[in-house]
Amino acid sequence: MSDASVITNVEPTAAPSGSFVRRPALSVWTILKWAIALWAVVVAVFPIWWMINVVFAQSGEPVSINPRLYPTSLAAGFEKIRMILAETDYLRAYYVSLAYSLLTIAGGSMAAFEFALFEFPGKRLMFAVVMVSLMVPTAVTIVPTYLLTAKLGWLNTMQGLVVPGLASAFGLFMLIQFMRTLPREMLEAARLDGATHFQLYLYFALPLSRNALVTLAILTFMRTWGNFAWPLIVAPNPEIYTVGQVVGLFNAPLSHQTVDVVMTANLLAALPPLIFFLIFQRKIVEGIAMSGSKG
């Protein structure tokens, strides 16, 4: 693929390995690269920045006077947030979404412990069935799962929101991948010391998998917080609206809300995941990178 005569044109001291930069000097490429990167930053962040600006601006100021390019009135913003929290059921939706997310995180780790570390008759079959389910699209299960939930009398209840989602093969798969790497000698040693099977799980596997559990918990939280379709059908009663549904309500074509109020509702829904991301940024990004490169 190469032409030997070109070699003379290349400075051997050029950029370090793995980098695409050839010359350290300020080249056209470097400038272009920075321009593209900064432009992409604007595209990625500006919609969110704009949402914040709309909230923190006096209501009703025409865009020709105040184009909402930066926050102009902190007081107006806090007043809108206060108004929404006081006059709507937003806080209850917060509570529902939070409970929904946290409860979904439980579950899965006991089965992962068995699948990752032990052999027993029937394990391969069970494992295969669970893994195949990763490839089954939600589209095929959502309607019959709703019908089952309805039959159980769980519509508009917390268990209806949460329980059907607990059988998550994704979480199980991630934990199995991690628990496979646990040191088996320690497991054997603990067993010789007389630890029961459940103690092995509780005092050995769980603490050592803390990292994977935390990553899974964070990813599950983000995903559950953002789940729109399932709450939409299984909890149509406003008593148990999740944040997603409340946001949908504000956005409904007939709601006649002004953009200020809608954006305030949006901002309140965006805050928990954004704050979470700021705190657990590395874990979130690495968790996703891991699930991708191993999949």
Place this chain on the structure above:
Amino acid sequence: MIGRKHIPHYAMVLPFMALFATFFLYPIASGLYYSFFDWNASSRARFVGFDNYQHIVASRDFHDAMINLAAYVSITVPLGITVAFGLALLVDSFKGVWAHFFRTIFFVPVVLPAFLAATIWRWIYAPNFGLLNMILGWMGVPSVSFLNNTGTMLYALIAVDVWVSAGFNMVIILAGLKNIPGHYYEAARLDGATKLQQVIYITIPMLYPVLFFVVTYGFISALQVFDIPWLLTGSSFAAYGGRQRALLFPVMDMMGRGFGGLHFGQASAYGFILTMVIVLITAGLFAFGRGRFAQ
């Protein structure tokens, strides 16, 4: 032989497997059963054989939804992954703090729930005072009703979709890039390969498994698109799909038949038809992927 010593193993997997059987395997089986019945959840179910399937395939909505889906998927998946790949190369070309900074910023849209991305963008697209029309206004372009004009609706959806998904795929591709040994590039550089040649002859072939995962996953989720078009068009179970049903997609059609029309038999059958489509496309991708691997 299932011995007594295996009992603790079964006890540990039981909770997960019971949930899995109840809320995953049973719904699939019952969905298949319902799909052969005409049933609206209150009256008696009536066996209709393959009528539901025939009725769906012959219906105008199904036809429109499939055409929309084909156009949507064939643009959004290649475009989204190209953007993600470009962003990953871009981030990878920076070092240290800047690489970290850009990776974090490009990931921010992923953190937002999809329902929020949709509701924020709905206002960005709004006629007259929306951000996009404001910018167009500065350039003297008259206001465009992006979400109400059948010529722009699909592209408006794709833009949001790429905005949401690019950071996710970027992180997975970045993890793959880090696994390519640096000396490959060094050797190519010594041979006089240009940056473009390095990308084509080293990066892409080495990233093949990662790209394959990203493409397959991208197809599977794009084929089931629901939240974003549903919210962009301000849909409800009474009216969905937007103007002239230009943003009607199969999952929306399925949900509408189930929860709007209460045709649960049809909705179940719809799920299976859609699954067949997804399985066929995934199988096609795998066949194509294996051919490439063999080379």
